[in-house]
Amino acid sequence: MNSPLLSLAIWVPILGAVPILALGSERRAMVRWLALAVAVAGLLVTIPLYTGFDINVGGMQFVEQAPWITRFNVQYLLGVDGISMPFIVLNSFITVLVVLAGWEVIEQKQAQYMAAFLIMSGLMNGIFSALDGVLFYVFFESSLIPMYLIIGVWGGANRVYAAFKFFLYTLLGSLLMLVALLWLFLESGGSFNILDWHQLRISIVPQVLIFVAFLLSFAVKVPMWPVHTWLPDAHVEAPTGGSVVLAAIALKLGAYGFLRFSLPIVPDASHQLAPLMIGLSLVAVVYIGFVALVQADMKKLVAYSSISHMGFVTLGFFIFNRLGIEGALIQMISHGFISAAMFLCIGVMYDRMHSRQIADYGGVVNTMPKFAAFFLLFSMANAGLPATSGFVGEFMVILGAVKFNFWIGAVAASTLILGAAYTLWMYKRVMFGPVANDHVAELKDIGGREFFILSVLAVCVLVMGLYPFPFTEVMHASVDNLLKHVAVSKL
């Protein structure tokens, strides 16, 4: 029997948070090093998931099964396939960076800050690996608690509003999903196993209702237009680490939900409602792209750009071909790196200037040359420049979309222009030009810790852009398996 790697990935960070909380916030040095140790340990236990992954298997691997609630046949059932595995590694990796990013800038209640992120990380690993409907839901919803606290305690001026909006919006969606899960349980004759649900025959009306329930839940999380409005608020008010986790991982949960629930469980409804989904995705790509263009706040700009990029992901899913789905998955991972890097870069500037307004900056390249180089790389990646990871996913989705329908591909491709426009224009206003004011003139370039974080991400962005094969090869079998499910009518 293999070691319970997935359980470790979930429970190492969560249990590791307990001694950190017990240390309290006075012993800052110990708290930080312990948090880093736990985060690194959490990352290390996920590495065998990648190295030991069998790329020829389309089904679940590293499966762990134990009864949990016998009364309702709920199981502690974990497993990953090529779709979910990369996100567990990505999540654990981002957590290490988040701990490093909060090293000095978090001054109050650092122990609780670190613990919240570690617990969050464990819960999100749980979401990606749960194969039981209730277990998934429990992880899905409980991850709201640490995020609520992160935004509310360490956030900006309008943090309370943002925290409530974040929580209630997401809860709205997930409660309807709960009803759908319970319905599926009864319909399947008493099983909460998601894989059993994949085989379930459901007539079209319930399929559409279930699809809508799942859609509300996942669309809020993704977020899709028009239920995206919580994201800019949450991003702007969250501390840097919170924004990073939200953008890099939390947004992926919704997209992952589509692949694990909507497409395979209700394929007919998915096909029927695909035009709607494609329409909403295109609105997100184009309209939100324009919205990003006019933002005066850097974090808001990146938040809108995230929505626009996630529009690509949902577009890729609902054109039902391999290129689209794999492209969307690549886009999800790549966006995890890039958005994390963008928010960290903004965090670097915010820590020094305590402003996120583009207008307060100008000529930063003169005082922070090293930082400017990194920021340029990530901005280019955000705009989808070839040889960066941002290009690969977008290109694959556009190719898939053109295959599906030329005009959809054409509209989607407009992101290459819009993305370049809003990112590079922001870069120009912040970085170039004469030194705007005394504050900018006094800026100090990045230190060793910041340099390390950004260079790790830069390597990821470049490697993935130049040689995406290690990322795509693990997905092939699972995506094929998924497409097989989606192609079969369940009526």
Next chain:
Amino acid sequence: MLNNFVMPDLYPAAPEIFLLLMSFVVLFTDLVVGDTRRWIAAALSMATLIGCAAITVLTADGQTVLTFSGMFVDDLLSDFLKLLTYVAVLMVLIYGRGYLRERGLDKGEYYLLVLYATLGMMVMISAANFVTLYLGLELLSLSLYALVAIDRDSTRGTEAAMKYFVLGALASGLLLYGMSMIYGATGSLEIGGVAQSIYHGQTDKTVLVFGLVFLLSGIAFKLGLVPFHMWIPDVYHGAPTAVTNLIGSAPKFAAFAIALRLLVYGLFGLATEWQKMLLIMAVLSIALGNLAAIAQTNIKRMLAYSAISHMGFMVLGLMSGVVGSQVDPFTAVNAYSSALYYTVAYVLMSLGAFGMVLLLSRAGYEAESLDDFKGLNQRSPWFAAMMLIFMFSMAGIPFFIGFFAKFATLLAAIKAGYTAVAVVAVMFSLIGAYYYLRVVKLMYFDAPIDATPITASLDFRIMLSINGLAVAAFGLFPDSVMTICTTALMRSL
């Protein structure tokens, strides 16, 4: 006449008899030792409850035994509910002691009244006859009326007691009237006899349904369901917090027991009728409870409205046992055990939440305002975390027991075909999440306005911590309690 007298089997009623005897001991001991050594009365009361628990456990054999000419029943369900009642009352006593002492309310009468209230609940739980049931209910209610007014100089307390008494007497009257109707229709006061005669169809249904309406009104009053909820906020608010903690916790078990005994054991033949009535009351309670709680600035009132919505959820489970007019034992047990589980979960959370209010109160200061929770995370991270657990659990967020309670009742409702009702219920619990989140916001996001260190005795702190950890632990491992609830019901139906 005396020749006909048969000595009843006292064995099944051993816990009740023990409690009654001990109450005399507490009364006289307290009279003798006087005001200076009140801890003796407290310790004796707690020992009584522990003794009752021991007797209940030792005499539990899983058999259903009737005694006192079929007026009193001892089955697994009653044993389970009684054990829960002892635990809840014990916690109430531990939580309330410091609070009452600081206010000079730590009198011998308090312990005595609490014990008699407990006895009333036990009789209600074991009632197999309308008369026994009414007897238990009145014993409980009269003790509670007096307890609410125990702070006789407090106008608010006295007012609350008056309201409680008048409305409670009205509800008792309704219940009694309903019972008399059903007696008239069936010719039996025994719950089993009523069921028999309805089953054989020798009854006038009009009279029965007429009686049912009154009966249900009485039950709804005790549970605090809309539209019989008016007393809840005022009484919860007006009573001393230690007494509120009692009213909001253990009696819910007794109310669940009488609801189950009357509706399911007795009037199962009218299930389709009471199902509709309960449905309306459940939806209204969930809606009104959650909406009104938002507007509250007093935490006791907020928790009172939240209690209304929680009881609505509980009833959602209770009414889901019958699908259409078909009776499927499995569905029925599922539904009733979900309601029982909900009651257990709710009482555990409610005890903890009121325990937190008691924790923050101190001599001469009632921490009743929501603002008193401001910045609790800075004053005491541990107890802020406990309150966080209670609030998220009440909001139905996993991994806490409150989520699984909602889960079980919603599943029962959907199984009974009430999917739309379930959707409405979850939408209102979304609204409800707002005011629970607000408490968390006050504790974690705001700065404290009151930096007084928290003074509470060690036993209080330990109890509250166990309470909070139990809410979390039973959420992580919900299986055990769920199984016990199901077994207790299955063996007793």
